[in-house]
Amino acid sequence: DLRCIVTGAASGIGHAVAEQLLKGGAEVTSLDRNEPSASVQRHLTVDLADPDSIDTCVHELGGGWDALINVAGVPGTAPAELVFKVNFLGLRHLTESLFGRFNTGGAIVNVSSTAGFQWSERLGQHRDLITTDSFHAGLQWYRDNPHDGNAYNFAKEAVTVYTMAMGTGLAAEGLRMNAVLPGPVNTPILPDFETSMGKDTLDGVKFLLGRHAEPDDIAPAAAFLASPESRWINGHPLVVDGGITGAVLTGLV
Numbered sequence: 001d002l003r004c005i006v007t008g009a010a011s012g013i014g015h016a017v018a019e020q021l022l023k024g025g026a027e028v029t030s031l032d033r034n035e036p037s038a039s040v041q042r043h044l045t046v047d048l049a050d051p052d053s054i055d056t057c058v059h060e061l062g063g064g065w066d067a068l069i070n071v072a073g074v075p076g077t078a079p080a081e082l083v084f085k086v087n088f089l090g091l092r093h094l095t096e097s098l099f100g101r102f103n104t105g106g107a108i109v110n111v112s113s114t115a116g117f118q119w120s121e122r123l124g125q126h127r128d129l130i131t132t133d134s135f136h137a138g139l140q141w142y143r144d145n146p147h148d149g150n151a152y153n154f155a156k157e158a159v160t161v162y163t164m165a166m167g168t169g170l171a172a173e174g175l176r177m178n179a180v181l182p183g184p185v186n187t188p189i190l191p192d193f194e195t196s197m198g199k200d201t202l203d204g205v206k207f208l209l210g211r212h213a214e215p216d217d218i219a220p221a222a223a224f225l226a227s228p229e230s231r232w233i234n235g236h237p238l239v240v241d242g243g244i245t246g247a248v249l250t251g252l253v
């Protein structure tokens with residue numbers, strides 16, 4: 001049975017991922033600032049915006065892990081630095097602090113977003129950013145390097161680029177890293193996306209598909225990438241959006 005860590009398991013997509021893994025017989029430890037609603041075996045409270053809190057949590061976690069699924073995140077309505085800390089720097093700090101504590105064949109799955117689909121337009125900046133070697137250095141880089149657009153999209157682009165860049169390096173250690181990129185999902189933060197991205201944009205997406213995704217539409221993809229069945233998939237950003245990205249990239253919407 002897989003021993004998994006799921007961040008963000010107290011709500012939305014993280015809750016669904018935890019339930020999906022439990023259904024498949026995995027043992028799940030939740031990391032969240034809030035108590036999880038899923039019936040996980042263990043919960044540790046952590047603030048992913050704070051590297052000291054992450055370090056304390058990692059110390060308590062010990063080793064022998066098969067998968068880390070990084071789901072926790074805050075929407076773009078939160079202050080920009082908080083968004084960047086939780087959605088990228090905290091995710092990276094937790095992940096890299098756990099290196100050496102995974103079993104061979106271990107998998108890391110990051111929940112990014114289709115909101116980061118323009119990562120290639122700022123690849124130079126993202127390459128620079130991921131060469132910073134700590135939470136604090138990454139935050140300093142963020143303060144020193146203004147970017148176009150909003151913090152949410154930028155952080156999600158960073159997660160996608162980081163995931164793609166890490167794959168082969170981790171293979172030498174018997175680990176893999178992949179990402180899931182959902183489009184709009186019906187969770188408590190969906191109204192925040194209406195504020196930050198515009199209600200018309202979200203309504204347009206909903207109109208094309210007939211509905212928004214539910215967390216249960218996303219969870220199986222994350223569970224698959226966390227499982228040994230996906231062993232040859234590495235450094236891959238898996239879009240799970242009902243087809244919207246394909247339509248946008250081909251200019252059909």
Ligand code: NAI
Nearest residue numbers: 008010011012013032033047048049072073113184185187
């Ligand atoms: P949610 O608000 O339902 O769940 C987010 C979870 O992260 C909560 O349990 C919250 O307590 C936890 N969290 C937030 N800040 C934290 C911190 N500083 N330390 C520890 N835990 C913290 O949101 P949802 O929709 O389930 O989002 C999950 C992930 O999916 C996020 O990374 C989000 O960016 C991403 N996503 C969501 C989409 C959507 O439309 N809902 C679309 C694409 C990506």
